[in-house]
Amino acid sequence: MTSVTMSQAPSESLSATAYGTLPPASTPSARKPLSLPRLREMHAHGEKITMLTAYDATFAAVADAAGVECILVGDSLGMVCQGLSSTVGVTLETMRYHTECVTRGLRRSQGVAWVIGDLPFGTYHESKEQALRSAVVLMQAGAHMVKLEGGGWTTETVRFLVERGIPVCAHLGLTPQTVHALGGYRVQGKTDESAALLRREASALQDAGASMLVLEMVPAALAAEVTQQLTHCATIGIGAGSGTAGQVLVLHDMLGMNLGKMARFVHNFMDGAPSVRGAMEAYVRAVKNVSFPDNSIHAW
Numbered sequence: 001m002t003s004v005t006m007s008q009a010p011s012e013s014l015s016a017t018a019y020g021t022l023p024p025a026s027t028p029s030a031r032k033p034l035s036l037p038r039l040r041e042m043h044a045h046g047e048k049i050t051m052l053t054a055y056d057a058t059f060a061a062v063a064d065a066a067g068v069e070c071i072l073v074g075d076s077l078g079m080v081c082q083g084l085s086s087t088v089g090v091t092l093e094t095m096r097y098h099t100e101c102v103t104r105g106l107r108r109s110q111g112v113a114w115v116i117g118d119l120p121f122g123t124y125h126e127s128k129e130q131a132l133r134s135a136v137v138l139m140q141a142g143a144h145m146v147k148l149e150g151g152g153w154t155t156e157t158v159r160f161l162v163e164r165g166i167p168v169c170a171h172l173g174l175t176p177q178t179v180h181a182l183g184g185y186r187v188q189g190k191t192d193e194s195a196a197l198l199r200r201e202a203s204a205l206q207d208a209g210a211s212m213l214v215l216e217m218v219p220a221a222l223a224a225e226v227t228q229q230l231t232h233c234a235t236i237g238i239g240a241g242s243g244t245a246g247q248v249l250v251l252h253d254m255l256g257m258n259l260g261k262m263a264r265f266v267h268n269f270m271d272g273a274p275s276v277r278g279a280m281e282a283y284v285r286a287v288k289n290v291s292f293p294d295n296s297i298h299a300w
């Protein structure tokens with residue numbers, strides 16, 4: 001009893017000084033902020049990592065309050081918010097603007113989510129120096145980490161950013177920024193050769209210092225294998241089955257809202273949920289207890 005009082009009193013006064021009055025300890029916003037050490041701990045303990053996209057202040061605050069640990073300001077906003085037919089047309093200025101909206105919402109709601117800014121097409125392709133300049137724009141907008149798409153050719157860039165204190169999330173499998181080279185939004189890593197290449201690239205990205213790796217639209221067995229192979233980099237799946245260290249979905253998709261047809265890996269969490277926050281809480285529960293994704297429905 002004494003130890004509880006002793007350990008709570010100093011942290012309460014410290015928090016009150018730094019952040020003003022905190023909500024009661026039972027509210028989600030009283031959770032510990034996610035950090036790279038906390039991420040490593042979750043990964044090591046096999047606790048699933050939850051991620052959703054968000055593009056504005058209110059949705060970010062609600063997702064955080066629902067217990068979503070990571071918020072990805074995805075360049076999918078080009079398709080979802082701007083009505084583009086791919087993510088290729090999204091600019092760094094647009095990503096900076098939405099990253100600021102999200103981080104402002106989290107600041108005002110005392111949210112603790114880990115914010116990942118998606119580097120858009122063409123802003124990290126030229127050189128590692130260009131990538132650093134682009135990453136700095138998103139970090140100064142409040143992101144904690146940047147994400148970039150691609151395999152071997154990005155490893156030098158990943159190392160350059162990580163050495164300079166910028167946490168990096170890599171992205172393999174279906175990389176939407178290269179949709180025109182891939183010939184559509186198709187499953188990747190189906191052949192022995194492409195699966196072997198993906199395994200090699202995943203290892204190289206981990207060695208370069210990436211602490212997360214999105215695996216998009218790859219067979220569940222391959223994603224599970226890569227997840228086991230990476231001990232220092234947490235895989236985050238989307239259309240990659242239930243064997244990854246965490247999951248991500250596009251916000252509008254999981255709320256049942258889409259301009260075209262839904263991808264197979266999507267589940268509408270508004271089904272049976274009383275509110276948007278309830279749907280997000282259902283998503284967090286389903287990812288944590290590994291009931292989403294269902295490999296017989298949502299994966300390849």
Ligand SMILES: Nc1nc(=O)c2c([nH]1)NC[C@@H]1CN(c3ccc(C(=O)N[C@@H](CCC(=O)O)C(=O)O)cc3)CN21
Nearest residue numbers: 076079080087176185186187250252253262263264265
């Ligand atoms: N709303 C939204 N959700 C996403 O998941 C998403 C975006 N936008 N924009 C960026 C990329 C593009 N993504 C996409 C887009 C289309 C399919 C799709 O049409 N999938 C079909 C066909 C699969 C196939 O041909 O093999 C499917 O049934 O899943 C999948 C992922 C994923 N990302």
Ligand SMILES: CC(C)C(=O)C(=O)O
Nearest residue numbers: 053074075076118214
């Ligand atoms: C689908 C996720 C991984 C993404 O990159 C985005 O939303 O832009």
Ligand SMILES: [Mg+2]
Nearest residue numbers: 074075076118
């Ligand atoms: Mg993206």
